Amino acid sequence: MRSIYGIDVAGAHLDVCHVSGSRSKKFENSSKGFSKLSFWAKDAELFVMEATGTHHVAVADHLHSQGVAVAVVNPARAKHYGASLGIRNKTDKVDAQVLAQFAAANQVPAYEPLPEWQKALRSLVRARERLVRHLASLKVQKQEPEVDAFVLAQIDASIAFSSEQLKLTMCRIRSLLKSSSVLQAKFALLRSIPGVGEVLAMTLLAEIGCFERFDNAKKAAAFVGVCPAQRQSGTKQWVTRMSKAGNAELRKALYMPAMAAVRAEGVFKELYKRLVGKGKSKMSAIGAVMHKLVRVAYGVLKSGKPFIAEGVAKP
Numbered sequence: 363m364r365s366i367y368g369i370d371v372a373g374a375h376l377d378v379c380h381v382s383g384s385r386s387k388k389f390e391n392s393s394k395g396f397s398k399l400s401f402w403a404k405d406a407e408l409f410v411m412e413a414t415g416t417h418h419v420a421v422a423d424h425l426h427s428q429g430v431a432v433a434v435v436n437p438a439r440a441k442h443y444g445a446s447l448g449i450r451n452k453t454d455k456v457d458a459q460v461l462a463q464f465a466a467a468n469q470v471p472a473y474e475p476l477p478e479w480q481k482a483l484r485s486l487v488r489a490r491e492r493l494v495r496h497l498a499s500l501k502v503q504k505q506e507p508e509v510d511a512f513v514l515a516q517i518d519a520s521i522a523f524s525s526e527q528l529k530l531t532m533c534r535i536r537s538l539l540k541s542s543s544v545l546q547a548k549f550a551l552l553r554s555i556p557g558v559g560e561v562l563a564m565t566l567l568a569e570i571g572c573f574e575r576f577d578n579a580k581k582a583a584a585f586v587g588v589c590p591a592q593r594q595s596g597t598k599q600w601v602t603r604m605s606k607a608g609n610a611e612l613r614k615a616l617y618m619p620a621m622a623a624v625r626a627e628g629v630f631k632e633l634y635k636r637l638v639g640k641g642k643s644k645m646s647a648i649g650a651v652m653h654k655l656v657r658v659a660y661g662v663l664k665s666g667k668p669f670i671a672e673g674v675a676k677p
């Protein structure tokens with residue numbers, strides 16, 4: 363049996379368990395905890411953990427730097443695997459062992475740390491998104507009836523502060539993109555696609571990078587979760603929808619640009635009209651446009667050529 367350790371990652375701590383269940387221990391989710399973990403599990407051939415926002419990144423990077431194989435897996439796959447084993451108990455230790463057993467029974471993707479520019483860009487882009495959501499919430503609060511004058515003043519102050527922070531964050535993002543001629547070129551290629559504005563272009567680069575990790579456009583679309591997922595049982599067939607088993611940040615960022623793309627003349631509007639004309643729902647057609655946006659983004663970055671109305675060269 364391979365020496366595989368599963369790691370259940372939380373914000374403050376890591377629960378680690380050997381695939382056999384014979385060894386388990388809790389560590390701090392900090393550089394100090396990572397060092398102790400590496401010493402404790404010196405026999406490890408593979409560490410496996412779930413993608414948990416950004417909580418797993420530091421420990422995955424540390425273990426990878428130590429020359430040990432690391433895998434970061436889709437939480438849904440690990441959850442379904444645990445259910446298939448008939449496991450009833452749910453504890454951090456059990457979850458860690460299930461991850462190790464999942465890796466022992468399945469082929470898991472090797473983890474590769476993100477380049478420093480992408481880590482910085484992703485952090486800034488996600489911070490911007492949080493500020494946008496916070497501002498929207500504050501503006502809704504301001505519209506509530508009979509808001510006390512003191513509370514209203516607090517809301518206005520929060521809006522002013524958050525608006526300034528949003529401006530500073532955008533300036534930081536733009537400076538980062540301008541700091542590299544390669545990033546500038548990639549950004550320009552993405553902006554050549556109809557419907558892809560500044561926010562979507564920087565989100566694509568932040569969340570996916572330059573698509574180096576994907577062999578083809580289909581895998582890139584699957585990573586985002588915009589591939590169609592068909593459900594059928596016997597004579598019953600459900601409406602085909604997006605799988606949504608992927609990067610939620612990107613799916614949110616893609617929705618409004620897809621709406622804009624179908625209003626402008628071009629391939630995206632034609633695709634939308636064709637699908638609606640075949641009886642597809644408008645939401646299903648928008649999902650197809652989101653899917654095509656990702657595939658076209660993959661194409662322009664891989665080919666190094668801007669989008670043209672007739673299509674984009676397949677890499």
